[in-house]
Amino acid sequence: MLSSLLVRDFVIVDQAEIHFSDGFTVFSGETGAGKSILIDALSLALGARGDTASVREGCERADISAVFTVPESMKSWLDEHHLESDGTLILRRVLDTQGRSRAYVNGVPATLTQLRELGEQLVDIHGQHAHQSLMRPGSQRDMLDAQGGHTPLAQQVRASWQSWQQAEQALRQAQQDQHALLAQRQRLEDQLEELGKLGLKPGEWETLTQNQTRLAHAQAILEGSARALSLLDGEETGIQRQLRLAAQTLQNLVRHDSRLQSICDAIESAHISVTEAASDLQSHLHDIELDPDSLARIEQRMSTVFETARKYRVEPEELLPLLEQRQAEHAASLAGTDLAALQAQVEQARSEYDKLAEQLGKARRKTAQRLAEQVSKAMQGLAMEGGSFEVALEACPPSSHGNENIEFLVAGHAGTRPRPLGKVASGGELARLSLALSVIASQAARVPTLIFDEVDTGVGGAVAEVVGRLLRELGNRHQVLCVTHLPQVASCGMHHYKVEKARSKNTTLSSITLLNQEARVEEVARMLGGIKLTEATRTHARELLQTQA
Known part of the structure; x- marks a missing residue:
């Protein structure tokens, strides 16, 4: 899991060192205080693309280090890349104002590809706009494949499709250029x-x-x-x-x-x-x-x-x-000019594609049924009682993605016919469905750390409380970090950090503080009642925290 994160001169953070525990940790703060900046900094350490705008104004470079405890599943990868570890893995990324980037793994220079390979095994990040991606067929297809664990098979289908198309192109070119070739x-x-x-x-x-x-x-x-x-x-x-x-x-x-x-x-x-x-x-x-x-x-x-x-x-x-x-x-x-040989190559490539695409289609149909049942069940606790979720697989001409189009269908209420997600779901319903899909997908994930960056956008009230409980329950199996603006979600956290922004010597800086119980009451009260706190909001905050304890 993620043990600590050290950030220097990144955007509006001059220096921050955060130590993490297992379970469910929440980050809250005013809008613009820099909550999501921490997620961006961690993403940079995990090999994400960076630019010079990430370096704090007036500084020469940004320096981010993320420390993880090494899971057993990663030891073979480290051995393969000749990297030593005593049970701790330190990923470091340095980015300067000239756009130069350097990466290190346990102090040894590394490539961004290596950071990304490690990151995929260590952290799964669900962004704050994840619900918007649900509108795209490509995202729905990728989510289904990821949930079913057949992404490698989908990649084989894509490679086989490319081989088939290349063979077709070679045959067409040979037919067109036969006179010139002769x-x-x-x-x-x-x-x-x-x-x-x-x-x-x-x-x-x-x-x-x-x-x-x-x-x-x-x-x-x-x-x-x-x-x-x-x-x-x-x-x-x-x-x-x-x-x-x-x-x-x-x-x-x-x-x-x-x-x-x-x-x-x-x-x-x-x-x-x-x-x-x-x-x-x-x-x-x-x-x-x-x-x-x-x-x-x-x-x-x-x-x-x-x-x-x-x-x-x-x-x-x-x-x-x-x-x-x-x-x-x-x-x-x-x-x-051997058209017969080229035609044979086309037929062989097509046969290989058909075989792989058929395997992928069977795997997708099995996963679609299971995912539909799981999401439909989760919807009942997210203010969508009686609603249902389906994954439609419609046959289509062969493509690099297989022989079927994938579309998520939803019925928001009992008695209604499931229709395409983008046509019937409101913004709040999309956010809740996205969260349900994220939680279900994360339950199957093998990565130790899950991060949710304001995935609760568009929900509130009792639904927000259900969201918080879902994330806390997920924290029993994974290390879960969540950036939130909802007091109901924040009160479910086992650990609570507050992110604040302040002026210092004509510059704006962000700071991160681990809250004790009393400070948590004040922060949850602020999230409930705004800037002016009353005893009533404090009482409500205490009740929320006691309920979720």
């Missing part, structure tokens, strides 16, 4: 034939270039090599003979000066190297041929390769990769 395939086949006839092999262009250079300069190589060989091995002035004479001369002197031995050895080594070089050069001279026919053939081959490369606007060494690319494009064109 022309493209013919062009690719012509290019493949031409490149295939060229028969270029890996590394051939580099070999051709080297051989052409060698044969084109064969005469110069022959003459230069012969001249070099003469310098190395000439009878009179060759380096080889000179080195041999130098070594012999020094060798005769070594017995008189031993220090000449190392020099003599070096000359001997040089003589050996020159002798080997002369031998290698002699062999090379025997291999050099003036072969104009081979040169002509090589240059003709290079010309053919070069002309082909210029035609395709690539370098000669890029012709082989171009061939592989054209082969891949040709294979793709063959697949693209």
